[in-house]
Amino acid sequence: MSVRFTLAERQLKLLKHGLQSLQKIGNELLLEALPTRVVLRTINSSLSAYLSVTYSASFFDSYDVLDCTVVQAGLLIKHVLSVFRTQRVNNILFDLDTALCKATITLHCENGLVKSYRLPTMDSEILQATVDKQQFAVRLTAETPAIARLLSSFHAGLEEVTILALPEGSHRPVHVNSFIDPQKGHVDKSLYTSVQVEPIETFLTYVNSADEATDVTFNMKDFKAILSLCENLGTHIKLCFDSPGNPLVAEPHFPNVNGQDVDYEAELILSTLLESHAGAAAEEVAMDAGDRPAGIAAGSNLRTPGGIGADSPTGDAKVR
Structure with missing residues (x-):
């Protein structure tokens, strides 16, 4: 063979x-x-x-x-x-x-x-990791340099970031925030960065079908593997995510193919933290809607991203 x-x-x-x-x-x-x-x-x-x-x-x-x-x-x-x-x-x-x-x-x-x-x-x-990304609430496409510039706002040593998507109609509905694991460092002494994004100005397409704020926290270093590939291929990048614990999927998006088949493709599947780290922005949205802000429960057990597997916390991501 x-x-x-x-x-x-x-x-x-x-x-x-x-x-x-x-x-x-x-x-x-x-x-x-x-x-x-x-x-x-x-x-x-x-x-x-x-x-x-x-x-x-x-x-x-x-x-x-x-x-x-x-x-x-x-x-x-x-x-x-x-x-x-x-x-x-x-x-x-x-x-x-x-x-x-x-x-x-x-x-x-x-x-x-x-x-x-x-x-x-x-x-x-x-x-083989399989994810039904079409069911994810948040889907966006962007020029790869735009995402690279967005991430350049964060210091090089940052391990994880949180992407927060607010419901439609919110002002600057996408936030990208530093995530500092309190088990690994001092939150009060660490540099914290938050970037608020207006999708129409930064992304090529953006869809959020969720009725409430949703967020995912993932490893920055691993994400940059697909980002650099898209840069080298000269393609756009497409992201799909849903809620904490569900995986984030990133892949090249080929512009101007006019329905023609491409002869190469790629897909990155990243585990995300189980807990929500939406923070104050999500609480404000909940309060505006008359809901009780969920926040982060006291004593929450923060974990690093889980494995991709049938028994992993990522749920929809399965290896067989």
């Missing part, structure tokens, strides 16, 4: 960008080759971030899955990326044989050199 494909020029750059983003999430590359596509996946050690990058068969110059309908194997991402250190490559041949437990990558360079790399494969369980 094996898969073999070749690629050059534009495809090489796009594959490298995908691998670099995957490395920002995990160390192990899970490869699944089907007759119509190749899916590259990784998950971080805490099971709180899952990234998949898919390349259709038409993406490659040539593509064949031999002697089977699916090929699955694990590779170390650092081994695969080491191949791309060579400059001025005309084309690459990738040949993975599960029977021999190895992958061979052959580079044909502009200077006439032919370089071959043999990478050991590992037996790995192929994970």
Whole structure:
């Protein structure tokens, strides 16, 4: 059972960008080759971030899955990326044989050199995180540089941020706030930043079907993996989220495709904190509506983002 494909020029750059983003999430590359596509996946050690990058068969110059309908194997991402250190490559041949437990990558360079790399494969369980993002209340699309500028307002050492979406009709209904875990640092002595956003000025599209304020708190470092991928691909970015404990989904959004199929796609699924951290803004909305402000209960147990799995606090995110 094996898969073999070749690629050059534009495809090489796009594959490298995908691998670099995957490395920002995990160390192990899970490869699944089907007759119509190749899916590259990784998950971080805490099971709180899952990234998949898919390349259709038409993406490659040539593509064949031999002697089977699916090929699955694990590779170390650092081994695969080491191949791309060579400059001025005309084309690459990738040949993975599960029977021999190895992958061979052959580079044909502009200077006439032919370089071959043999990478050991590992037996790995192929994970698939499934989320029904169409059911999420909040969906937005934005130019990637706009989101990058928004996040640049927060200091580099910040681990997590909270996105708060207020009901329609609210003034500046999207807030992005620092989240400081009291178990990790002194809240009173930490820099706190809050950015209020008017969707029509910052986003390309914005939909919030929730009747009340909702928020999600997630890891900033993991989110930047998909942000950098969208920047390198030159695409917009799309976010979908719902409520605390449900995952946040981020993916590239391809502008001006005019209904044409794209030959690559990606999806990042992030766990979020179980507790709401909407803060004073949500309380004000609740008070305006005549409701009792929920706030954060005294002694709430704040937890880091949970794992992505059937028993995880993310609920809708399942790995199988």
